Amino acid sequence: MKEIIFAGRSNVGKSTLIRALTGTKIPVGRRPGVTRKILKIPYRNIQITDMPGFGFMSGVSEESLEAIKDNIVHYIEDNAGNIVLAVMVVNAGSFAEIVDRWNERGEIPVEVELFEFLQEMNIDAVVAANKIDKVKDADKTLDGIAERLGMMPPWRQWPDRIVPVSAKKGEIKGLKELIRKILEEKQKSL
Numbered sequence: 001m002k003e004i005i006f007a008g009r010s011n012v013g014k015s016t017l018i019r020a021l022t023g024t025k026i027p028v029g030r031r032p033g034v035t036r037k038i039l040k041i042p043y044r045n046i047q048i049t050d051m052p053g054f055g056f057m058s059g060v061s062e063e064s065l066e067a068i069k070d071n072i073v074h075y076i077e078d079n080a081g082n083i084v085l086a087v088m089v090v091n092a093g094s095f096a097e098i099v100d101r102w103n104e105r106g107e108i109p110v111e112v113e114l115f116e117f118l119q120e121m122n123i124d125a126v127v128a129a130n131k132i133d134k135v136k137d138a139d140k141t142l143d144g145i146a147e148r149l150g151m152m153p154p155w156r157q158w159p160d161r162i163v164p165v166s167a168k169k170g171e172i173k174g175l176k177e178l179i180r181k182i183l184e185e186k187q188k189s190l
């Protein structure tokens with residue numbers, strides 16, 4: 001079955017976003033590390049895949065965190081043929097700061113790595129900038145996200161690649177429309 005995967009750092013709101021999109025009551029929570037296993041949710045004629053988050057989780061060892069990341073990468077490699085779209089969910093308000101902190105340490109931020117990996121695998125990827133309800137200057141924040149993922153600002157130049165959402169408030173219209181558009185284009189090219 002064709003599938004759409006949702007991936008991103010823990011606690012960014014991946015599961016909340018899938019809930020809002022599909023109406024399926026999958027577990028969500030205030031603490032990082034709620035989704036521990038890859039979860040497959042049937043939705044219409046497609047499968048939505050909820051990934052465990054990568055990054056910090058209290059009480060989880062460094063090795064386990066690495067294992068989660070490896071798991072995600074392997075899953076994507078093994079299922080690349082079915083994956084029609086990857087939604088990379090980020091916390092809009094903290095994304096820039098996290099990326100800059102990693103870069104200052106001379107490390108590649110996991111999100112940047114994931115985004116590049118998806119491109120290498122030829123998997124269509126969109127960035128869902130979630131928790132936009134908590135952000136004061138949305139345009140500036142979204143420009144900062146675009147820039148850090150190698151997309152020249154202003155972010156509005158990339159309407160097919162970056163979309164602000166608030167999963168919690170159910171403000172997900174932009175993402176819904178984008179998903180529909182991408183799936184339609186895929187159908188046509190078959």
Ligand SMILES: Nc1nc2c(ncn2[C@@H]2O[C@H](COP(=O)(O)OP(=O)(O)OP(=O)(O)O)[C@@H](O)[C@H]2O)c(=O)[nH]1
Pocket residue numbers: 009010011012013014015016017027028029030031032033034035036051052053054130131132133134165166167168169
């Ligand atoms: N303010 C705000 N909070 C949100 C939004 N979306 C999710 N949250 C909150 O963020 C927290 C984490 O949500 P989850 O959906 O469990 O996050 P996740 O990315 O699936 O987390 P893991 O499964 O641990 O990787 C919850 O407390 C949500 O209510 C949003 O759009 N705005």
Ligand SMILES: [Mg+2]
Pocket residue numbers: 014015016027028034035050051052053
């Ligand atoms: Mg989750």
